[in-house]
Amino acid sequence: MTERKSLYVFLDLDNTILDFAKAERTALAQALSERGVTPTDEMLCRYSEINLACWEELEKGNWTRAEVLVRRYERLIAEFQLSLDAQEIQRRYEQLLHEGHDILPGAEDLLKTLFARYELYLASNGTDSVQRSRIEKSGIGKYFKEIFVSERMGAVKPQREFFEACFARIPGFEPSRAIMVGDSLTSDIRGGINAGIRTCWFNPEGKSLREDIRPDYVICSLDELPEILERL
Ligand SMILES: [Mg+2]
Incomplete structure (x- = not known):
């Protein structure tokens, strides 16, 4: 022994x-689909990059958690010119993320x-x-x-x-x-x-x-x- x-x-x-990568992808794809946006691979990959960059802003002390949570969607929405509400997507994403385990x-x-x-x-x-x-x-x-x-x-x-x-x-x-x-x-x-x-x-x-x-x-x-x- x-x-x-x-x-x-x-x-x-x-x-x-x-496996956070999988949890994130699944939750985001569903949140987007529910709002009538077809999630593409490009969009999901780009979101993952944006998300990491946003958390790094928190790690550096530049942003608060609340800012990170919403700004990552504001960036995604702007880049892909989506007509979505960042707050709403964030809320739904977080609900769905509870399931990713x-x-x-x-x-x-x-x-x-x-x-x-x-x-x-x-x-x-x-x-x-x-x-x-x-x-x-x-x-x-x-x-x-x-x-x-x-x-x-x-x-x-x-x-x-x-x-x-x-x-x-x-x-x-x-x-x-x-x-x-x-x-x-x-x-x-x-x-x-x-x-x-x-x-x-x-x-x-x-x-x-x-x-x-x-x-x-x-x-x-x-x-x-x-x-x-x-x-x-
Ligand atoms: Mg980690």
Whole structure:
């Protein structure tokens, strides 16, 4: 039997454990269809890019969450000259997003393995009700000691305040025994660095590293993670 070690493992949710790309696409396609707009591949792909760029504005502290949620649709509507109301699409999209809970390949096996050995925490940027609904429907909630969603923490990844609020809720927490694992360099990895803990970048698409954000570890498949954690 493997000895249980004290290690605090913070996992990102979207595109690390749950398939957010699919959830987003499905919810947006339906929201558009309901409003009489035929969702094209180009539109859905472009939305995904716009959405990421908008969340980066939040990560940089330029926009509030509320601004991100609506402006991403304002941009999409402007680019594709759609006659839609951004607020309305946002509301419907978010309702539909509650349903998106496909687990990424290998993620549940990973959670089972890690759950037997370490303390797991979810650290997610997003809307609290949406994330909790998706976690519940996917059945992965049982693996986590606590679920930290930015909306409720009063700060977002990569802000140090987000992580400090998480750490404050963990009795006996030691930063030297913690690691943040996620697919985003700008929120997960920069956040972990800001908070003074180890970081592991999940990079399944083989994206290039950035000079200014250096993770301690890089994995392209989730099944590489247990071995890395074993060495800590
Ligand atoms: Mg993510």
